Amino acid sequence: MTTEPAAPATGSTTPDVLGMQIAHRVILRDLDRTTGVAMAMADGGVPITARRTRMLVRYLELMAESIHHHHQAEDDILWPVIVERAGAHVDLTPLTEDHDALLPLLDRMRGGALAFQATPSRQSAAALAARLVELRSLLSEHIAEEERATFPVIRRYLSVADWRDVEARIRRNARMSFELPRIGAAVTPPELAALKADAGAAIVLMLALFRPAYRRMERAIWG
Known part of the structure; x- marks a missing residue:
């Protein structure tokens, strides 16, 4: 049975998808970096040290966890709300297949x-880079299609409360010690101010708490 769409959201009731846009930007930024x-490292331009190896692998573990959480949450949380509100006005099948x-x-x-x-080596670094390239290729296309297909529907059919x-x-099951400093490093000052205003003082305090450890990890990997 097709769900009838809710009345379109308009004016001040239009959701702000900035947070989702930033989440997508952070994913692609991390894959690029x-x-x-x-x-x-594969080319020999960056030394393969024990500390860089350890920190990069840990970063990739956290990044993979974050990407999986993001897309699982879309399947389990966002997609059902879109279907309930927009009915036949959107087909999420291609996006679910990408997931x-x-x-x-x-x-x-x-x-x-x-x-x-x-076995840290230039050869194993090159193999890792190839895996990252194929992952980035899928996600760059997927994110572009997702934003094209869903953002207009979210703005039109979901309420701000939705x-x-x-x-x-x-956010409930996200690893905020990793997510928040990644976001803080990827946004513009006006975007950060908007996120802080929306999320409240607790997020500001957590960002300040988690940022130093994240920066140490960044320096160990990228210098």
Whole structure:
């Protein structure tokens, strides 16, 4: 049975999808940066040290966890709300199929990271870079299609209350010690101010708490 769409959201009731846009930007930024350092190690331009190896593999573990959480939350939380509100006005099948295709690529990337950790070398760094490139290729196309297909529907059919509930539920199981400093490093000052104003004082305090450890990890990997 087709669900009838709710009345379109208009005016001040239009959800602000900035948080989702930033989450997508952070994913692609991380894939660009980790691919870059893996390629640089493969080329011999960046030294393969024990500390860099350890921190990069840990970063990739956290990044893979974050990507999986993001897309699982879309399947379990966001997609059902969109279907309930928009009915036949959106087809999420291609996006769900992308999510299914993502899982083996994440596993391949994790395997490449573990192989690099076990035997750090220019060859294993090159293999890891190749796994990151294929992961980035899928996600760049998927994110572009997702934003094209869903953002207009979210703005039109979901209420602000719907969207706030979705965002809160997605954040509930996220590893904020990793997510928050990544976001803080990727946004513009006006975007950060908007996020802080929306999320409240607790997020500001957590960002200040988690940022130093994240920066140490960044320096160990990228210098």
